[in-house]
Amino acid sequence: MANIVLKDVRKNYGATEVIKGISLDIADGEMLVLVGPSGCGKSTLLRMIAGLEGITAGTISIGDRIVNDLEPSERDIAMVFQNYALYPHMTVRQNLAYGLKNRKTPTEEIDRRITGAAKALEIEPFLDRKPRQLSGGQRQRVAMGRAIVREPAAFLFDEPLSNLDAKLRVQMRVEIKRLQRSLATTSVYVTHDQMEAMTLADRLVVLNAGRIEQVGTPIELYEKPATTFVATFIGSPSMNLLPMETSKDWSVSDNLVVPAGTATLGVRPEDLSLPEPGTVTNGLQVSVTVLAVELVGAESYVHGSLPDRQPIAFRVPGRSHIGIDDVMTVHADWEKLHFFGDTGQRLG
Amino acid sequence: MHTVAFPNKILPYLLLAPQIVLTIVFFFWPASQALYQSMVRQDPFGLKSSFVGLANFRNVLTDPSYIHALQVTVVFSLLTALVSMGVALLLATAADKVVRGQGFYRTLLIWPYAVAPAVAGMLWLFMFNPAMGTLAYLLRRNGVSWDPLLNGDQAMALVVVAAAWKQISYNFLFFVAGLQAIPKSLIEAASIDGARGNRRFWTIVFPLLAPTTFFLLVVNTVYAFFDTFGIIHSVTGGGPAKATETLVYKVYNDGFVNLNLGSSAAQSVILMIIVIALTAFQFRFVEKRVHYG
Numbered sequence: 066m067a068n069i070v071l072k073d074v075r076k077n078y079g080a081t082e083v084i085k086g087i088s089l090d091i092a093d094g095e096m097l098v099l100v101g102p103s104g105c106g107k108s109t110l111l112r113m114i115a116g117l118e119g120i121t122a123g124t125i126s127i128g129d130r131i132v133n134d135l136e137p138s139e140r141d142i143a144m145v146f147q148n149y150a151l152y153p154h155m156t157v158r159q160n161l162a163y164g165l166k167n168r169k170t171p172t173e174e175i176d177r178r179i180t181g182a183a184k185a186l187e188i189e190p191f192l193d194r195k196p197r198q199l200s201g202g203q204r205q206r207v208a209m210g211r212a213i214v215r216e217p218a219a220f221l222f223d224e225p226l227s228n229l230d231a232k233l234r235v236q237m238r239v240e241i242k243r244l245q246r247s248l249a250t251t252s253v254y255v256t257h258d259q260m261e262a263m264t265l266a267d268r269l270v271v272l273n274a275g276r277i278e279q280v281g282t283p284i285e286l287y288e289k290p291a292t293t294f295v296a297t298f299i300g301s302p303s304m305n306l307l308p309m310e311t312s313k314d315w316s317v318s319d320n321l322v323v324p325a326g327t328a329t330l331g332v333r334p335e336d337l338s339l340p341e342p343g344t345v346t347n348g349l350q351v352s353v354t355v356l357a358v359e360l361v362g363a364e365s366y367v368h369g370s371l372p373d374r375q376p377i378a379f380r381v382p383g384r385s386h387i388g389i390d391d392v393m394t395v396h397a398d399w400e401k402l403h404f405f406g407d408t409g410q411r412l413g
Numbered sequence: 414m415h416t417v418a419f420p421n422k423i424l425p426y427l428l429l430a431p432q433i434v435l436t437i438v439f440f441f442w443p444a445s446q447a448l449y450q451s452m453v454r455q456d457p458f459g460l461k462s463s464f465v466g467l468a469n470f471r472n473v474l475t476d477p478s479y480i481h482a483l484q485v486t487v488v489f490s491l492l493t494a495l496v497s498m499g500v501a502l503l504l505a506t507a508a509d510k511v512v513r514g515q516g517f518y519r520t521l522l523i524w525p526y527a528v529a530p531a532v533a534g535m536l537w538l539f540m541f542n543p544a545m546g547t548l549a550y551l552l553r554r555n556g557v558s559w560d561p562l563l564n565g566d567q568a569m570a571l572v573v574v575a576a577a578w579k580q581i582s583y584n585f586l587f588f589v590a591g592l593q594a595i596p597k598s599l600i601e602a603a604s605i606d607g608a609r610g611n612r613r614f615w616t617i618v619f620p621l622l623a624p625t626t627f628f629l630l631v632v633n634t635v636y637a638f639f640d641t642f643g644i645i646h647s648v649t650g651g652g653p654a655k656a657t658e659t660l661v662y663k664v665y666n667d668g669f670v671n672l673n674l675g676s677s678a679a680q681s682v683i684l685m686i687i688v689i690a691l692t693a694f695q696f697r698f699v700e701k702r703v704h705y706g
Contacts, residue, residue: 137601146598
């Protein structure tokens, strides 16, 4: 049990700075998710917390200890790797016991913890098998088990679900969340999958090019993205961004005041809809030429373009009868609109 | 597997022919000659020979000097394999840790493999020759009564070192490749699990190198049995008092020096059986303990 504090943490590889000053306060028992595109530095940051990468500047503390110069084993953390990193020559039981044996934990205590973890993760039948005899999902559970038996101050997850198929991923996501809740161990979780990030996180950190774009609860990030980067990264399909230069192709109702300095107007596909006949639009109104319709089950996404070819997407419930090349008007209420300034920052 | 269909029936045989001809001329034909010779006794002048059945084998196997050569071979092979693999592993783990100039170190460490066995033997002979060797001089100055020409154990040590030295490069190459094949995340997981230095090496790295080690064990044993003739011939000539006479060397000595072709052929047949049995044994029992990724 411990909080993790990062103070202006930086990382250079030669002259290139990959982590450009990150400060974070991760509360005890919190599940913090680091999310961002490939190469944004999220894995590097996690590995710096773990002690697998050096820290160029700044401090990282776990609990009350500054861990900058401590070995990974001395930081009291456990890590779950993307490729599981199970020791192939050991049985599942030996894999779980290895870290404890190295710490000279008494045998009865090791047995007790393995039994507990195996029960929680439902891997009891596989304890005497080798990793290669297990399926991907089972290996994933063993990797989790190896972290749990250590009873560390913090769990670090490095894209642990990206090698699983879609169905299993959802299932394990739920399980990780449940386990983390019940153990109440501080966790840092790295993923590039925004769905995973949204569902797992107590708080979410969006990283871009080595900097924090925004920190907040998933719903805060969804409802009030601080930048156009966050706006397009969180939510699927991503938010439509309409540059003000294209404003001749759309209209806003007279009572709506666009904040001064607005360069881009954002609206989520799920907030755009076909107006009911006879309603008066109180917000944004756009004329769209349909390019493609994606039916995803309960709803469909329509991809189209404005007259000047600016792409735009919107959601319609159920199966639609919209055809390619149809031209239609869609609208969004004014409180659903997001305004961004010329550097991409949120206005109002 | 992908099967290739040749349009022409003869072409595949033509393509294989060079290899098959080589195998027949340089392997099957001599081997069959050895089998035939091993059951024949020649008169001292080589004018006529008579079929004697298994008499040559009986003579060889009851000959105390043959049993002695067998013991020498076992000691020599074990020591050579152990020294060459041990040193190679040590060098490979060290080279794996080098950050700068890794290619340079590796190239230098691989060079000795290109040296011919006889030349390698001469190198060591010169260095440790009691009369003129630089290192022999150093040894004697430091109180070691170094004389491999008279002392059998020292002669054995010299040929083992010379034979192992040549093989270190080869083993080094495989160990380096083996070390690189170990996923980095496993080492990281081990370091988070609190295993460092020696403990990490023996509990994680070494078990994961097992396939490489096993392969090298087979190769090195076969090397020590067969390919070390040149080194022994140039360094000790099997002496002193046959202290370094291995089975292969005895085959040569009895056949080409003492001109007892029947006995020599019988010995080479036995040697062939020993190596087949040894390799089969290694695959049957040692390989069971090997874990392939």
